[in-house]
Amino acid sequence: MQADRGPRIVITYCTQCQWLLRAGWMAQELLSTFGPDLGEVALVPGTGGVFSITCGDTLIWERKRDGGFPDAARLKQLVRDVIDPERSLGHSDRKPQD
Template identity: 50%
Template sequence: MTTDNSENTRLSTENSHRVQIEYCTQCRWLPRAAWLAQELLTTFETELTELSLKPGTGGVFVVRVGGEVVWDRREQGFPEPTAVKRLVRDRVAPEKSLGHSEK
């Protein structure tokens, strides 16, 4: 089976516009992860192709865009939504204004 370039480009774009939030179930961080997911889905309702919540353990709270870690609680602490929105925007919609969040 072969795929043409447009199909490869579409698949690459879809993957790069996927966000995953991995959160610690032991720490009960699901509400925090769900809230951040809601913020991202509201801001990027047409730009994201998928947003998933991934249960984890050991104090994990990691945000990935297209498989790339953009925020890790162990290194950066808990994220403010505005900071994560900027990081996601830079990868999925660089031309998009975040309005008052950018000031």
């Protein structure tokens, strides 16, 4: 990856748990939303129930720490907060109703 291409997102998923499709779907969501602003979205196979999403040295989501998996809107908000905090995500920025 060239340094000027943008941040690298890494999605590490458990092959034993068969979370490749979930990881691929999340990668697709991020690429659809942030496409040219990202340098790369990498899928990294792991084991032991791992499911984490990082951007550089920043841990964005970790399944055990955060209690499961993020929905697409929440994931986009978290990634946006790291790579471009001023960016509007339109309908994905709506707050859930109490």
